[in-house]
Amino acid sequence: xxxxxxxxxxxxxxxxxxxxxxxxxxxxxxxxxxxxxxxxxxxxxxxxxxxxxxxxxxxxxxxxxxxxxxxxxxxxxxxxxxxxxxxxxxxxxxxxxxxxxxxxxxxxxxxxxxxxxxxxxxxxxxxxxxxxxxxxxxxxxxxxxxxxxxxxxxxxxxxxxxxxxxxxxxxxxxxxxxxxxxxxxxxxxxxxxxxxxxxxxxxxxxxxxxxxxxxxxxxxxxxxxxxxxxxxxxxxxxxxxxxxxxxxxxxxxxxxxxxxxxxxxxxxxxxxxxxxxxxxxxxxxxxxxxxxxxxxxxxxxxxxxxxxxxxxxxxxxxxxxxxxxxxxxxxxxxxxxxxxxxxxxxxxxxxxxxxxxxxxxxxxxxxxxxxxxxxxxxxxxxxxxxxxxxxxxxxxxxxxxxxxxxxxxxxxxxxxxxxxxxxxxxxxxxxxxxxxxxxxxxxxxxxxxxxxxxxxxxxxxxxxxxxxxxxxxxxxxxxxxxxxxxxxxxxxxxxxxxxxxxxxxxxxxxxxxxxxxxxxxxxxxxxxxxxxxxxxxxxxxxxxxxxxxxxxxxxxxxxxxxxxxxxxxxxxxxxxxxxxxxxxxxxxxxxxxxxxxxxxxxxxxxxxxxxxxxxxxxxxxxxxxxxxxxxxxxxxxxxxxxxxxxxxxxxxxxxxxxxxxxxxxxxxxxxxxxxxxxxxxxxxxxxxxxxxxxxxxxxxxxxxxxxxxxxxxxxxxxxxxxxxxxxxxxxxxxxxxxxxxxxxxxxxxxxxxxxxxxxxxxxxxxxxxxxxxxxxxxxxxxxxxxxxxxxxxxxxxxxxxxxxxxxxxxxxxxxxxxxxxxxxxxxxxxxxxxxxxxxxxxxxxxxxxxxxxxxxxxxxxxxxxxxxxxxx
Numbered sequence: 001x002x003x004x005x006x007x008x009x010x011x012x013x014x015x016x017x018x019x020x021x022x023x024x025x026x027x028x029x030x031x032x033x034x035x036x037x038x039x040x041x042x043x044x045x046x047x048x049x050x051x052x053x054x055x056x057x058x059x060x061x062x063x064x065x066x067x068x069x070x071x072x073x074x075x076x077x078x079x080x081x082x083x084x085x086x087x088x089x090x091x092x093x094x095x096x097x098x099x100x101x102x103x104x105x106x107x108x109x110x111x112x113x114x115x116x117x118x119x120x121x122x123x124x125x126x127x128x129x130x131x132x133x134x135x136x137x138x139x140x141x142x143x144x145x146x147x148x149x150x151x152x153x154x155x156x157x158x159x160x161x162x163x164x165x166x167x168x169x170x171x172x173x174x175x176x177x178x179x180x181x182x183x184x185x186x187x188x189x190x191x192x193x194x195x196x197x198x199x200x201x202x203x204x205x206x207x208x209x210x211x212x213x214x215x216x217x218x219x220x221x222x223x224x225x226x227x228x229x230x231x232x233x234x235x236x237x238x239x240x241x242x243x244x245x246x247x248x249x250x251x252x253x254x255x256x257x258x259x260x261x262x263x264x265x266x267x268x269x270x271x272x273x274x275x276x277x278x279x280x281x282x283x284x285x286x287x288x289x290x291x292x293x294x295x296x297x298x299x300x301x302x303x304x305x306x307x308x309x310x311x312x313x314x315x316x317x318x319x320x321x322x323x324x325x326x327x328x329x330x331x332x333x334x335x336x337x338x339x340x341x342x343x344x345x346x347x348x349x350x351x352x353x354x355x356x357x358x359x360x361x362x363x364x365x366x367x368x369x370x371x372x373x374x375x376x377x378x379x380x381x382x383x384x385x386x387x388x389x390x391x392x393x394x395x396x397x398x399x400x401x402x403x404x405x406x407x408x409x410x411x412x413x414x415x416x417x418x419x420x421x422x423x424x425x426x427x428x429x430x431x432x433x434x435x436x437x438x439x440x441x442x443x444x445x446x447x448x449x450x451x452x453x454x455x456x457x458x459x460x461x462x463x464x465x466x467x468x469x470x471x472x473x474x475x476x477x478x479x480x481x482x483x484x485x486x487x488x489x490x491x492x493x494x495x496x497x498x499x500x501x502x503x504x505x506x507x508x509x510x511x512x513x514x515x516x517x518x519x520x521x522x523x524x525x526x527x528x529x530x531x532x533x534x535x536x537x538x539x540x541x542x543x544x545x546x547x548x549x550x551x552x553x554x555x556x557x558x559x560x561x562x563x564x565x566x567x568x569x570x571x572x573x574x575x576x577x578x579x580x581x582x583x584x585x586x587x588x589x590x591x592x593x594x595x596x597x598x599x600x601x602x603x604x605x606x607x608x609x610x611x612x613x614x615x616x617x618x619x620x621x622x623x624x625x626x627x628x629x630x631x632x633x634x635x636x637x638x639x640x641x642x643x644x645x646x647x648x649x650x651x652x653x654x655x656x657x658x659x660x661x662x663x664x665x666x667x668x669x670x671x672x673x674x675x676x677x678x679x680x681x682x683x684x685x686x687x688x689x690x691x692x693x694x695x696x697x698x699x700x701x702x703x704x705x706x707x708x709x710x711x712x713x714x715x716x717x718x719x720x721x722x723x724x725x726x727x728x729x730x731x732x733x734x735x736x737x738x739x740x741x742x743x744x745x746x747x748x749x750x751x752x753x754x755x756x757x758x759x760x761x762x763x764x765x766x767x768x769x770x771x772x773x774x775x776x777x778x779x780x781x782x783x784x785x786x787x788x789x790x791x792x793x794x795x796x797x798x799x800x801x802x803x804x805x806x807x808x809x810x811x812x813x814x815x816x817x818x819x820x821x822x823x824x825x826x827x828x829x830x831x832x833x834x835x836x837x838x839x840x841x842x843x844x845x846x847x848x849x850x851x852x853x854x855x856x857x858x859x860x861x862x863x864x865x866x867x868x869x870x871x872x
Contacts, residue, residue, distance in 0.1 A: 061079070077103075107119055124139045141182070144163075148182060160179045197223060217246065224239035228269070260279040263275075273310060293327075301319075317348035335368045336374055339364075340374075342365035345361045358388075383396075383399035386398060389750070390749050399420045403416055414460050418468070422450070425475070447473075447477075447480075487682070643691070647691055657680045713755070720758055720761065728766055741773065751795060756850055763845065768806045770838070772806055777789065792806075793805070803867055803868065812860040812864050813864055854867070
């Protein structure tokens, strides 16, 4: 899976957990416990009874402060507005302080961070003039929390450290515990984990002294999170186990959801994916019940990350989509994070080849990118998505735009030129021309850009990027037939890939085991659920039937009596008619037995004839398949020529190296001799590799020629068509060296994968190509002169039908036999040169097996066109 790292932002599950732990779990809960509805009702009753305006103002603010932590910010603001109006009427300075404070807290809980900061600054100034020292330091803590939520960690530290002397002097354990909790959280985000744990343990002591249970929970969870982020997962799980016992009976508190999220991260990191998924699903359930979008987003992000680790990219994409839906409803989620999330969804969709959706999410990522580095990165991602979808035109447009923006803004973004080099390497000539690149410039540009991409990956130190760069360069040099350079990059690619494989091998094994166990458990749960539902339905049906039966039982009894009376009258008449009918039946049975014996004799004769006919037909079909096998075998020689050339080239290089090795040994230069021996070994390994490659080509071609298992599979129709065209052509050339023809291919770039049996469709194409070559060859023999044989093959998508069009300028087909060519055993070839089954078998494969169509159009003496249409 291609990983995209965005400028100043890594979109990972732990990062998002840290980002929202402050907003969702730590902030408000550390300053005020949720008040129950009973306490709110009590405050409202006091408000009804209150007569003095100052008392009413205090109660209005207290009710607002009770509603805010409970998440009912709209109700809180209603009471804040009433308090504001009353305060202005009283012109009471302390009243102004109270309603401004309540307003700041309400905005704080509504995640309107900028408004909350402005309000708290106003309240802090009032507290200073009113000499409210404790309240002033509490407000400082709130502002520090807001700064942490917006990533301004240094400003937050200044506020916290300014608070500490006064709080220690006055022994205000409650606020001090909160401040140290926030300070520890800042050091977690700064990746200074030992400092973070030190301050969190200090906070725990003050929180226990203040007996502030919500803060105690929050501190334990932040310590566990610090251990997760420092990769001390066992210690994190131990803290989670201790915290779980403390949280018994507090499952409705937000700290419980925070605990589940941290434990899920730790279990995921240690390979316990089943437990991580269970915790993630539980967070989803809690988030839905509480309509808490932040908790939902975090849960879906965790689940998506786990499924991606298990390489279940479809489920990963689904959960990332759920996370995106929740994120859009959270005000403090920036457009940059939405952009990264859209890009991540696109990456997972690419892995399951859902390119249309991937393009849509990549485009949205570009739209959401507000800063220039993120925009350039998302354009690069969009270009790569189009490349994977084989839409090279759009891929080039977007990667060129990314490169232009990088140059114009004097930025250096890793990955752009590597993507550009790969696209230029594989794009068709006509696409390059449309983009202003001459086909002759392809080789120079692709090597230039791929080398820039490698240098960037080397400078960044990203091992995965360097591995990919070596692989792309190896493919590029092999395309240029520069086998020494291709071999060098291929070796480096394999060395890096083997190194990364060794690192992840144990994790991959755990992932496979975990995925198997989870799917087994998931299947078991689904079965139990279906069984329970089925039993419940059966019970309901039985109950309904019993009620209905009792309702109509009395009617059935009365109806039964009436029926018996009527039946008794018919019994006598029926007995007489039955005796008469028995006589007629016996006579008919005798006649039927005679007829049956005659039919049985005829059936046996027909069965024997059908058996003989099927045997003859099987033999003929096998003969036709063997003829196709002969054509394939003739073409194999051309296919293995390239690896054999590679073997020959490296054999020559090895000979030269041996000569140089002997010379160095004679000179006594052991170091140089050892270097040459190493190079010689690598060359011999490459010879062995391409020898095996030739062997695999032979086996692959023979696989095509054997009978298939009848299973349809996604197939690249362009690749299959091109392969059999070359085999048919070189098969005929193997029989007659004088034969030559111009081969013209027009393959559509954006064709979807076709679901087909590739071996069977290969035989269809082989028959069509052989017929086309036979027709142009016969015409060449007949008229000679300036006649030039041409066979043109095209692929296209027309009205949801994949079409393969084979056109030749050969002898054509007379109109009077055009309707017969698909019939079994009909042939226009001389006796001994054709079975007459080729087109008949092709018709059966296309129409009966694949549900498609095969049509022919011909002008006698000029040309013939066959069109094979297959449903997508």
